[in-house]
Amino acid sequence: MHFEYNIEGGDFTRAGYASSQVKKLLKKQGVEMSVIKRTVVAAYEAEVNVVAHAYGGVMYVDLDDRQMRIVLQDTGPGIEDIQQAMEEGYSTASDAVREMGFGAGMGLSNMKKNAHELNIESEVGKGTRVEIIMQIA
Amino acid sequence: MLVKEIIEVLDARLLCGEERQDYGVEVAFASDLMSDVLTLKDDHVLLITGLANMQTIRTAEMSDIHCVVFARNKKVSPEMIELARENDIILIECRYSMFKTCGLLYGSGLKAIY
Numbered sequence: 001m002h003f004e005y006n007i008e009g010g011d012f013t014r015a016g017y018a019s020s021q022v023k024k025l026l027k028k029q030g031v032e033m034s035v036i037k038r039t040v041v042a043a044y045e046a047e048v049n050v051v052a053h054a055y056g057g058v059m060y061v062d063l064d065d066r067q068m069r070i071v072l073q074d075t076g077p078g079i080e081d082i083q084q085a086m087e088e089g090y091s092t093a094s095d096a097v098r099e100m101g102f103g104a105g106m107g108l109s110n111m112k113k114n115a116h117e118l119n120i121e122s123e124v125g126k127g128t129r130v131e132i133i134m135q136i137a
Numbered sequence: 138m139l140v141k142e143i144i145e146v147l148d149a150r151l152l153c154g155e156e157r158q159d160y161g162v163e164v165a166f167a168s169d170l171m172s173d174v175l176t177l178k179d180d181h182v183l184l185i186t187g188l189a190n191m192q193t194i195r196t197a198e199m200s201d202i203h204c205v206v207f208a209r210n211k212k213v214s215p216e217m218i219e220l221a222r223e224n225d226i227i228l229i230e231c232r233y234s235m236f237k238t239c240g241l242l243y244g245s246g247l248k249a250i251y
């Protein structure tokens with residue numbers, strides 16, 4: 001199964017819609033609750049990052065019996081130093097983002113903790129690609 | 138602690154989840170920082186917050202949090218209530234400050250996460 005969801009940069013009223021669809025899908029498949037939570041927390045952190053830090057992007061979701069692969073591809077400023085960005089507490093979030101309850105610099109490290117596999121590629125001035133792989137059975 | 142007990146202790150108002158007042162929470166976490174809420178691993182968590190926007194509800198949804206208390210009369214929009222209903226999240230509005238809200242619940246025996 002394959003799904004795609006558009007993500008609008010800066011749109012904090014809709015942020016989380018794609019991850020919510022992922023949750024519904026995993027529930028329908030009867031995936032274990034703890035795995036669902038880990039998956040959607042990682043997906044949501046990544047989705048909020050696109051909304052908070054990029055101009056826009058797409059969430060691609062691929063699902064088979066054993067694994068879910070979530071790819072978030074955005075157009076945006078990219079990440080210069082991914083290792084630094086992964087550090088807990090590092091954030092370049094704007095005041096507007098902080099007012100929404102985000103921008104503590106915890107998202108990427110939380111994604112790392114929850115995802116079974118996390119791959120990040122980024123090109124400065126172009127965009128970022130985040131891949132989350134989960135074993136669901 | 139049951140939702141109906143929380144409402145009584147806080148002299149609070151239920152915004153949605155009328156039919157689920159027998160739902161019980163085991164621990165509570167107070168924060169306006171959704172990034173922090175998303176790191177919690179416990180089940181049956183009560184979230185106490187002063188942050189009232191759509192992402193508060195989304196964060197509860199993703200974290201499997203089924204009950205949220207908004208302290209200090211924060212304005213909860215109809216869109217937030219609708220999203221909460223869709224996801225079986227009980228919303229409670231309370232006029233007390235965050236400090237008093239936490240103090241009353243803690244004093245009634247509700248446990249902290251950390």
Ligand SMILES: Nc1ncnc2c1ncn2[C@@H]1O[C@H](COP(=O)(O)OP(=O)(O)OP(=O)(O)O)[C@@H](O)[C@H]1O
Pocket residue numbers: 045049050052053054074076077078079085086090091092093101102103104105106107108109128172
């Ligand atoms: N998709 C992205 N595009 C551009 N920069 C990004 C992207 N994702 C993360 N970053 C950069 O990495 C930093 C750290 O990201 P992380 O998710 O850990 O924290 P945050 O989003 O700033 O705050 P939090 O996730 O706690 O709300 C961001 O502040 C930003 O500079």
Ligand SMILES: [Mg+2]
Pocket residue numbers: 045048049102103106107108
């Ligand atoms: Mg983030």
